[in-house]
Amino acid sequence: MAEAIVTDKLSKSYGKFLALDSLDMEVRVGEVYGFLGPNGAGKTTTIRLLLDVLRPSGGSARVLGLDPKNDNVELLRRIGYLPGDFVVDGRQSPRQYLTYLGNLRGGVAALAVETLADRLSLDLDLQIGSLSKGNRQKVGLVQAFMHEPELLVLDEPTSGLDPLMAREFLALVDEAREAGQTVFMSSHILSEVQHVADRAAIIREGKLVAVDEVEELRARAMRRVQVTFDRDVPGDAFASIDGVTDVVVQENTLHCRLVGNADGLVKAASRFTVVDFISEEPDLEELFFHYYEGDDHVA
Ligand SMILES: Nc1ncnc2c1ncn2[C@@H]1O[C@H](COP(=O)(O)OP(=O)(O)OP(=O)(O)O)[C@@H](O)[C@H]1O
Numbered sequence: 485m486a487e488a489i490v491t492d493k494l495s496k497s498y499g500k501f502l503a504l505d506s507l508d509m510e511v512r513v514g515e516v517y518g519f520l521g522p523n524g525a526g527k528t529t530t531i532r533l534l535l536d537v538l539r540p541s542g543g544s545a546r547v548l549g550l551d552p553k554n555d556n557v558e559l560l561r562r563i564g565y566l567p568g569d570f571v572v573d574g575r576q577s578p579r580q581y582l583t584y585l586g587n588l589r590g591g592v593a594a595l596a597v598e599t600l601a602d603r604l605s606l607d608l609d610l611q612i613g614s615l616s617k618g619n620r621q622k623v624g625l626v627q628a629f630m631h632e633p634e635l636l637v638l639d640e641p642t643s644g645l646d647p648l649m650a651r652e653f654l655a656l657v658d659e660a661r662e663a664g665q666t667v668f669m670s671s672h673i674l675s676e677v678q679h680v681a682d683r684a685a686i687i688r689e690g691k692l693v694a695v696d697e698v699e700e701l702r703a704r705a706m707r708r709v710q711v712t713f714d715r716d717v718p719g720d721a722f723a724s725i726d727g728v729t730d731v732v733v734q735e736n737t738l739h740c741r742l743v744g745n746a747d748g749l750v751k752a753a754s755r756f757t758v759v760d761f762i763s764e765e766p767d768l769e770e771l772f773f774h775y776y777e778g779d780d781h782v783a
C-alpha cells in the first residue's frame with residue numbers, strides 16, 4: 485500500500501448545496517499532508533467522509549486500503565482522529581476518559597498517556613468540564629496520538645492552543661513522521677503546516693485547487709510586509725527589488741508585497757535603521773490567485 489488515503493471524485497451535498505465537489509486526492513504512506521482552506525472550504529466535511537461520520541453523496545474513499553464504511557471498526561483502531569469539534573463528557577478526568585478509550589482500542593500503555601500529557605502540560609486529574617478550551621483540545625490530541633496509530637487525521641489540531649503548545653504539537657507530528665506514521669491535518673494557515681508538512685493541498689469552495697510540496701507553496705505565497713524606520717525614507721530605495729511589488733512609502737514606513745525570498749528586501753531595508761519589521765501571514769485567497777498566474781500546478 486503506497487497510499488494512506490485515496491479519494492475518487494468524493495462529493496458531499498447538504499441538500500442542494502455542494503460542499504465537496506469531486507475531490508481526487510492521494511496521501512502517501514509516511515508523509516505529513518496539510519489540508520488547507522479558508523472557513524467553509526470543505527475540510528471538516530472531507531475528514532468526516534474519511535472517518536464515515538458522514539456518507540458521501542458521490543464518489544468514494546479508501547483509507548489504509550480499507551472502506552471507511554465497511555471497515556470502520558478496524559479503521560478506528562488504526563487511525564488517530566481528532567474531530568474539529570472535539571467534545572467529551574465533562575464529568576470525567578482526562579485520565580478516566582483516556583483509560584476508557586485506550587481499553588476500547590485494545591489497551592494503551594499508561595506511560596504513553598503520561599508522556600503525552602506531560603509534553604502538552606495537561607493535568608490528567610482535573611474534571612474535563614473544568615478545563616479551558618485549549619486544555620480540552622490537548623485531551624483530544626492525547627487520545628489521537630496515544631495508541632501510535634498508522635494514520636493521524638487531525639481537524640484543526642492547533643485550535644485553541646497557545647503558541648508554545650502549538651510548537652510542541654508540531655514536534656509530535658515531526659516525531660510521528662520519523663516513526664513512519666502518516667499525518668493528514670487541516671488548517672487555514674499555511675505557516676502552521678509549513679514546517680512539518682511534506683505536501684499540502686488547498687481546497688476552496690469544495691474544490692481542490694492546488695497540491696504541491698509545501699516549500700513550493702510557500703515560495704509562491706504573497707505576503708504583505710510593513711517596515712518602519714527611525715526616520716523618513718525615500719521611496720525609490722525600494723523600487724525594483726526581487727519579489728517586491730506594490731511599494732508604498734509613507735514617511736517612515738514602507739508597505740509592500742513580497743513573494744518568495746526576503747533577502748533583497750532585508751538588505752535594502754538594512755541601509756536604514758529598522759525599528760520594526762512585520763511580515764503578515766499569507767492570505768490563502770491571495771495565494772490561490774498568485775498560484776495560478778501562468779502555471780500548471782493544478783491537481
Ligand atoms: N450539516 C450541514 N448542513 C448544511 N451545510 C453544511 C453542514 N455542514 C457543513 N455545511 C456547509 O458546508 C461547507 C463546508 O463546511 P466545512 O465544515 O466542511 O468547512 P471547513 O473547511 O471545515 O471550514 P472551517 O475552516 O470553518 O472549519 C460550508 O459552507 C458549511 O456551511
Ligand SMILES: [Mg+2]
Pocket residue numbers: 527528529568639
Ligand atoms: Mg472545519
